[in-house]
Amino acid sequence: MFATSILRSAYPAYKSPYGPKYQYQPHIDGITPKQLVRILPTAAAWTGVALFAVVYYASGIPRLRRDVLQRIPYLGERYFVNEIPASDNPF
Template sequence: MVFQTPIPREYPSYKSPYGPKYHYQPNIAGWTFKQIGRLGLQAGAFGGVALFAVIYYASGIPRVQKDILQKIPFIGSYYIKEIPPSDNPF
């Protein structure tokens, strides 16, 4: 005997109010937007610390002092080295 496929009902199937609440979670290659945001903040924090460390270690280089550090407000005047005329051999 051959059975026909049941006709879909016009009303949705019963969903228990105590069951799990599933919903679509958008993602990009398996990474959710919440994970991407958290990873971006952490990467930015590590990048900021790394940039500070590089500038701190390179602060003794005269070119770095002139091109970068002298242009920072409030601390730029610390890196201006003025040689008195009496110490100039020329």
């Protein structure tokens, strides 16, 4: 009764020469390397803009200015040192 299913497995499945040629496409969570190469420059630009905005808005915090911004070579010692003149000191 089920002898035909055994015979079918012996023959390869028909593959039309006019059909699509499928190939394995590597991906990580659905993102292919082609998509990653296309998205990466935009993501890097937005990340740079976001980092600049965070540093700009937080540059008034003394701890950030002292620990991060003043340690930038050449720029830190010139632009991020906040010295209060003696005339503004109330004591």
